[in-house]
Amino acid sequence: MKVLIVYYSQSGTTKHLAELIKVITGADLIEIHELHPYSSDYDKMLKEVREEMDAGMDREYIPVDVNMDEVDVCFVGTPNWGGMVACPLATFLKDHDFTNKKVVPFLTHGGAGEQDIEEHIAQLCKGAVVTPSYISFGKVEHDELDELQEWVHTVAPEIF
Numbered sequence: 001m002k003v004l005i006v007y008y009s010q011s012g013t014t015k016h017l018a019e020l021i022k023v024i025t026g027a028d029l030i031e032i033h034e035l036h037p038y039s040s041d042y043d044k045m046l047k048e049v050r051e052e053m054d055a056g057m058d059r060e061y062i063p064v065d066v067n068m069d070e071v072d073v074c075f076v077g078t079p080n081w082g083g084m085v086a087c088p089l090a091t092f093l094k095d096h097d098f099t100n101k102k103v104v105p106f107l108t109h110g111g112a113g114e115q116d117i118e119e120h121i122a123q124l125c126k127g128a129v130v131t132p133s134y135i136s137f138g139k140v141e142h143d144e145l146d147e148l149q150e151w152v153h154t155v156a157p158e159i160f
């Protein structure tokens with residue numbers, strides 16, 4: 001059983017959650033990075049992201065060495081970007097074939113919650129079986145670790 005965690009993180013919050021899931025599952029971890037960095041000015045970056053989403057543009061990512069054919073269960077982690085999957089990760093998901101794979105979403109947000117991100121992931125990972133997500137407002141705290149562990153065991157019992 002091959003288990004993979006693929007995620008994007010702009011400021012480390014989703015990365016932290018991905019690393020906790022790695023500790024629980026022992027899965028391989030892949031971080032997606034945009035090919036051309038966003039502005040380091042937060043407001044400019046928000047504008048840039050809004051413009052590329054409105055235009056339906058695919059944000060290029062730095063290629064990663066992964067053979068998706070071998071993967072059975074893929075944890076997919078993203079920050080909430082305007083209720084959507086972060087753009088570079090969205091491009092990665094579009095580029096790979098998730099048919100008949102189990103996709104397990106996890107996400108972090110700044111107050112708006114899950115919105116339609118699970119649905120967006122299902123659209124991007126065509127043919128996948130998408131489980132309920134783990135949703136964290138900001139960084140996962142120490143007292144939430146039991147809940148995280150329980151969620152992993154519930155959505156992907158076959159990997160243990």
Ligand SMILES: Cc1cc2nc3c(=O)[nH]c(=O)nc-3n(C[C@H](O)[C@H](O)[C@H](O)COP(=O)(O)O)c2cc1C
Nearest residue numbers: 009010011012013014079080082108109110111112
């Ligand atoms: C471009 C952009 C758009 C965002 N849009 C939202 C949003 O619509 N709703 C929300 O709750 N948080 C939003 N956030 C906040 C992030 O989802 C939140 O801070 C997240 O935990 C950051 O994860 P990261 O550190 O892994 O990048 C946005 C952040 C960025 C950079």
